[in-house]
Amino acid sequence: MRSKHALGPRTDSPARGVLRCLAAAVLSIAFASQAAPPKPSTLTATDVLAQSAPSDWQPVDPENTLYLELESGRVVFELAPEFAPKHVANLKALVREKYFDGLAIVRAAEDYVVEWEDSDGKRPVKTAATTLPPEFTSASSAGQPFVRLPDGDIYAPEVGFSGDFPVARDPKTHQRWLAHCYGMLGLGRDNDPTSGFGSSPFVVIGHTRNLDRNDTLIGRVVQGMELLSTLPRGHGPLGFYEKLEQHVPIKAMRVAADVPAAERSEVEVLRTDTATFQAYVEARRSPPLGWYVQPAGKIDVCTVRMASRPRAAAPAK
Amino acid sequence: MRSKHALGPRTDSPARGVLRCLAAAVLSIAFASQAAPPKPSTLTATDVLAQSAPSDWQPVDPENTLYLELESGRVVFELAPEFAPKHVANLKALVREKYFDGLAIVRAAEDYVVEWEDSDGKRPVKTAATTLPPEFTSASSAGQPFVRLPDGDIYAPEVGFSGDFPVARDPKTHQRWLAHCYGMLGLGRDNDPTSGFGSSPFVVIGHTRNLDRNDTLIGRVVQGMELLSTLPRGHGPLGFYEKLEQHVPIKAMRVAADVPAAERSEVEVLRTDTATFQAYVEARRSPPLGWYVQPAGKIDVCTVRMASRPRAAAPAK
Numbered sequence: 001m002r003s004k005h006a007l008g009p010r011t012d013s014p015a016r017g018v019l020r021c022l023a024a025a026v027l028s029i030a031f032a033s034q035a036a037p038p039k040p041s042t043l044t045a046t047d048v049l050a051q052s053a054p055s056d057w058q059p060v061d062p063e064n065t066l067y068l069e070l071e072s073g074r075v076v077f078e079l080a081p082e083f084a085p086k087h088v089a090n091l092k093a094l095v096r097e098k099y100f101d102g103l104a105i106v107r108a109a110e111d112y113v114v115e116w117e118d119s120d121g122k123r124p125v126k127t128a129a130t131t132l133p134p135e136f137t138s139a140s141s142a143g144q145p146f147v148r149l150p151d152g153d154i155y156a157p158e159v160g161f162s163g164d165f166p167v168a169r170d171p172k173t174h175q176r177w178l179a180h181c182y183g184m185l186g187l188g189r190d191n192d193p194t195s196g197f198g199s200s201p202f203v204v205i206g207h208t209r210n211l212d213r214n215d216t217l218i219g220r221v222v223q224g225m226e227l228l229s230t231l232p233r234g235h236g237p238l239g240f241y242e243k244l245e246q247h248v249p250i251k252a253m254r255v256a257a258d259v260p261a262a263e264r265s266e267v268e269v270l271r272t273d274t275a276t277f278q279a280y281v282e283a284r285r286s287p288p289l290g291w292y293v294q295p296a297g298k299i300d301v302c303t304v305r306m307a308s309r310p311r312a313a314a315p316a317k
Numbered sequence: 318m319r320s321k322h323a324l325g326p327r328t329d330s331p332a333r334g335v336l337r338c339l340a341a342a343v344l345s346i347a348f349a350s351q352a353a354p355p356k357p358s359t360l361t362a363t364d365v366l367a368q369s370a371p372s373d374w375q376p377v378d379p380e381n382t383l384y385l386e387l388e389s390g391r392v393v394f395e396l397a398p399e400f401a402p403k404h405v406a407n408l409k410a411l412v413r414e415k416y417f418d419g420l421a422i423v424r425a426a427e428d429y430v431v432e433w434e435d436s437d438g439k440r441p442v443k444t445a446a447t448t449l450p451p452e453f454t455s456a457s458s459a460g461q462p463f464v465r466l467p468d469g470d471i472y473a474p475e476v477g478f479s480g481d482f483p484v485a486r487d488p489k490t491h492q493r494w495l496a497h498c499y500g501m502l503g504l505g506r507d508n509d510p511t512s513g514f515g516s517s518p519f520v521v522i523g524h525t526r527n528l529d530r531n532d533t534l535i536g537r538v539v540q541g542m543e544l545l546s547t548l549p550r551g552h553g554p555l556g557f558y559e560k561l562e563q564h565v566p567i568k569a570m571r572v573a574a575d576v577p578a579a580e581r582s583e584v585e586v587l588r589t590d591t592a593t594f595q596a597y598v599e600a601r602r603s604p605p606l607g608w609y610v611q612p613a614g615k616i617d618v619c620t621v622r623m624a625s626r627p628r629a630a631a632p633a634k
Contacts, residue, residue, distance in 0.1 A: 110543050111499050111622065129439070136611070154469040154615045182428050191608050207499060207620040209600065210613045211348040226427050233543040238571060284527065291508050294453070296527045298471045303524040305428065 038297025045283040048276060049307055056276040057268040059311055060222060064088075065256035066095060067117075067265070068224075070250060075224035076256075077185050077263050078308075080165050082144075084135035084218045087187055091198040091218060091232040093128035095253045099199070104247035109239025110229040112205030113208050115188050115251060117199055131194040133265075135216045140169050140176035147272045151285065151298045155179075155209050159301040163273040164308070165220060166301045168212060178217035180208040181302035185219040205229045209302065222267045222308040266311035275293075280307070326563050355603040362600040365593060366624055368451055373593040376628055377539060381405075381571035383412060384582070385541075387422075388566060392520075392541035393573075393582050394502050395625075397482050398497040399461075401452035401535045404504055408515040408535060414569045416516070421564035426556025428523030432505050433567060441581040447494075448511040452533045457486050457493035462539025464589045468615045472496075472526050476618040478589040481625070482537060483618045485529060495534035497525040498619035502536040520622065522546045526619065539584045539625040563585035583628035597624070 043051070060078045068075040081088040094100065100116065103123065107115040146167065148160040156168030159179065166179040178184060183202045189196030196216055203221060207230060219226070231248060234241040241247055256264050270277060284304055286295035360368070377395045383584065385392040398405040417433065420440065424432040463484065465477040473485030476496065483496040495501060506513030513533050519620045520538060522545060538545070548565060551558040558564055573581050587594060601621055603612040 084503040111548065129490055151471075154471070154617055193610055207617070207622075210620055212613060214609050227566055229427065230547045230549055232547055238441050247565045276506055287527075293510055294530045296472055296529060298469055300524070303527055305524075 005091045020107070024281065038295050040289045040292070040295050041279070041283040041285050042288060043279060043283050045280055048280045048283050050268070050271070052276045054268070055230055056271055056274050057309070057311075058266045058271050059266065060256075060308075062256035062259075062264065064219075065267070066091075066219070067254045067256060067259065068254075069251040069254065070099075070227055071251065072227050073224055074265055075227050076222050076267055077219045078164070078222045078267070078269065078299070079185075079219040080163070080178060082162070083138055083165070083167075083176075084216050086132050087135050087198060087218050088217045089197070090128050090132055091187065091201065092255055094118060094125070094198045095255055096258065097126045098252070098260070099125065100250055100253040103250050105228075105231065105250065105317060106234075106247055107202075107238065107240045108205075108228075108233050109232045112204075112208060112239060113186075113202040114231055115200055115202035116248075117188065117201075119244075119247065128198065130197050130199075131192075132197045134193045134196070136193070136213045137175040137177040140171075140174050144176070145273060146176075148278065149281070149299070149301055149304070151300065155212055161277075161301075161304075161306070164269040164272055164306045166304070166306070175212050179301055180204055180211045180217065181220075182305075183221040183225050184217050185221065186211075186215050186217040189215055203228050212303075221307070222269060223310070234262055235305055267308055268311040270307040272306075280304075325397040346633075355612050357603050357606050357609070357612050358596070358600040359605060360596060360600050361605055362597055365597045365600050366587070369587070369593045371601075373588055373591050374626070374628075376583065376585045377573075377580065379573035379576075381536075382571075382584070383408075383536070384571045384573060384576065385417075386568040386571070387544055389544050389581055390541055392544050393539050393584055394536045395481070395539045395584070395586065396502075396536040397480070397495060399479070400482070400484075400493075401533050402453055403449050404452050404513070404515060404533045404535050407445050407449055407463065408504065408518065409572055411515045411573055413575065414443045414445065414486070415568040415569070416440060416442065416445070417567055420567050421457065422519070422567065423551075423564055424519075424555065424557045425522075425545075425550050427550045429521075429525060429556060430503075431522055431545045431548055431571050432517055432519040433565075434505065434518075436561075436564065442516070445515065447514050447516075449514045451510045451513070453510070453530045454492040454494040457488075457491050461493070462590060463493075464594065466598070466616070466618055466621070468617065470618060472529055478594075478618075478621075479625070481589055481623045482619070483623070485618075494530050496618055497521055497528045499523070499622075500538040500540065500542050501534050501576065503528075503532050503534040506532055520545050522563075523558040537623070539586060540582055540627070584625055585628040587624040589623075597621075 064079040066077040079088045103118050105116040120127045145162050146160050153159040158169040166181045169176040182204055186202050187196040187198050188200030188202045191262050236242040285299040286297050342626040383394040396405045402444040418437050422433040423436045428549040462479050463477050470476040471536030475486040483498045485496050499521055503519050504513040504515050505519045553559040603614050
C-alpha cells in the first residue's frame with residue numbers, strides 16, 4: 001500500500017490544508033490537556049526562514065570562523081570570543097601554528113561528544129599557551145545582547161541567546177555562560193581546570209547540559225555538523241576509539257581569514273535581535289495545527305535550533 | 318607534547334585521585350555561583366552501575382522485544398504496551414506478517430529522527446489494522462509505577478520513570494505519556510492522527526521533546542542505537558533520502574519471542590524502583606568532584622540516560 005506516514009509536517013495543497021487544519025483543530029480540542037492550550041503559530045519555522053529578509057541574517061566574520069578539514073569534507077565553526085576571549089585566541093594560535101594538521105578525531109561517544117587531539121602526545125606546542133585560566137563563565141552585564149527565552153530551564157535561572165549562541169545566565173551571581181547544546185564547540189581538559197588550553201577540542205553530539213560551567217565552550221558548528229554526528233562510535237572507555245585505525249584523520253584546521261577567499265565557505269546565521277527570530281521561536285514553540293494537534297507551547301533553549309546557511313555569493317561588480 | 322586532555326572524568330590512581338579531588342574541591346569553591354552548591358555524589362554513574370547487584374536489573378520480555386535487522390547489525394527495542402497497547406499490538410502484527418522485511422530506512426534527519434517505511438507504497442498490509450485511535454497519552458493512576466524526578470521540566474508538570482521509560486504526567490488531567498528522549502521508538506503518521514498505525518516507525522536521534530503528545534511512542538532502543546544514530550543524513554525535505562540508492566535496507570524485523578533462543582540478543586535494563594537507581598540518578602545530577610568542579614545539581618529526564626546491557630548467559634545446568 002502507498003504509505004505517506006511520516007513524522008512531522010509535510011507540504012500540502014491549500015484546499016487540503018484547510019480541511020486538515022479544521023480536522024486537526026477539532027482533534028486538538030479533543031486532545032488538549034490544558035484549559036487554555038497554546039495559540040498555534042500561523043507559520044512553520046521553515047516558512048519563517050523562507051520568508052525572512054536578507055537583513056535577518058548576518059555573515060560570520062572570517063576571523064572568527066574555523067574550518068576543520070576532514071577527508072569527508074569541511075566542518076565550519078563560528079567562534080564566540082565575547083564568552084571566552086583567552087581560549088578563542090589560544091585555539092586560533094594553535095590552529096595557526098598548524099598544531100592540528102595530521103592529527104585525528106580520537107573519540108566519538110554516543111549521545112555525548114566527538115573530540116580530537118594528539119593521541120600519542122608528541123606534537124609540540126610552539127606559540128600557544130599550554131595552561132589557561134578557565135573561562136567556564138564570564139561576567140554578565142546590562143549592555144550585552146541577550147534575547148531571553150521565557151520558557152524556563154532546569155539548569156539555569158535564565159536562558160536565551162546572545163548573538164546566535166545559546167546562553168544561560170544567573171542574575172544573582174552576574175555570570176553568564178554558553179549552554180552545552182547540540183553542535184557546541186568546547187575545549188576538552190584533564191582534571192586540572194587550567195588544562196583545557198585548546199589541544200582537545202570537542203563538539204556536543206547529544207544531551208550534555210549537565211556539563212554547563214564545567215568546561216570552556218568557545219563556539220558552535222554552523223555547517224557540516226553531520227560529518228561529526230555520523231562518525232562511528234568509539235567503544236573504549238569514555239567513547240574513545242580503541243584502535244589507531246579507527247582514528248579519523250584531520251587534514252587541517254584553518255582560520256577562515258587565512259584561507260584564500262575563493263576557497264572559503266561563507267556562512268550566515270539567523271540574527272536573534274529581530275522580529276523574524278521571535279516568529280521563528282514562536283513557530284518552534286507552538287507550530288501551526290496540521291500535523292501537530294497539540295503544540296507544546298514551550299521550547300527549550302537547545303531545541304530552538306539556531307539556523308545558519310551558506311551565504312549567497314556577492315553580485316559581480 | 319603528551320596530551321591527556323579530554324572531556325569527562327577519567328580513571329585515576331587513588332593517590333592522585335585524592336590530590337585531584339582536593340584541588341578540584343578548592344576550585345569548586347572558587348567557581349561556585351550559588352550560596353549552597355549541590356553536594357557531590359560519592360560515586361560516578363559508572364561506579365554505581367559497576368557496583369550494582371544482579372537484582373538491580375531486569376530482563377526484557379522476549380514478547381516485548383523487537384529486532385531490526387540491518388546489514389550493519391541488529392537494533393534491539395523494548396516495547397511499552399502499558400503506554401500504547403493498541404499500537405504495540407499492531408506493530409507486532411505488522412512485524413509478524415513480515416511487513417518490514419526488505420523495506421528500508423528512508424529518512425535520517427539531523428538532530429531529529431531516523432524512520433523506515435515502504436517508500437514506493439506497494440507493500441500490502443495483510444492482518445494488521447491500517448488506522449488506529451491515537452495513543453498519544455493514556456490515563457494516569459495511582460497504582461502505576463512512577464519514580465518521579467524532582468528536578469523539574471519545562472514541557473510537563475511532572476517527569477520521571479515508569480519501568481525504564483522516561484515519562485511525563487499531568488496531575489490535573491490525569492494523563493501520562495512517554496517523553497521524546499534520545500532513543501525512543503515511535504510510530505510516524507500523516508496529518509490524520511489515526512494514520513500512525515505502525516507502517517512508519519521512527520527513532521529519536523536528537524532533541525525532540527516538543528513532539529510530546531503529538532504522536533504515539535511505543536518503546537525505546539536498548540541495544541544497537543549507534544547503528545541508527547550514525548546513518549548518513551538525508552538532504553531532502555524533512556531529512557528524507559533523495560535517492561533510492563541512499564536507502565538503508567532492512568533485512569527483517571522480528572519479535573524476539575519468534576527467534577530461536579540461540580539467536581536472540583538477551584538484554585537487561587536497569588530497574589528504576591531501587592536504591593541503585595536513585596544513586597545512579599544522583600551521580601548523573603551531582604557527579605563527584607574531580608573532573609567536575611561545579612556539579613549541576615540538576616538532571617533533565619532525557620539526560621539521565623537509562624542503562625541497559627547484554628544479559629549474562631544463564632549458567633549451564
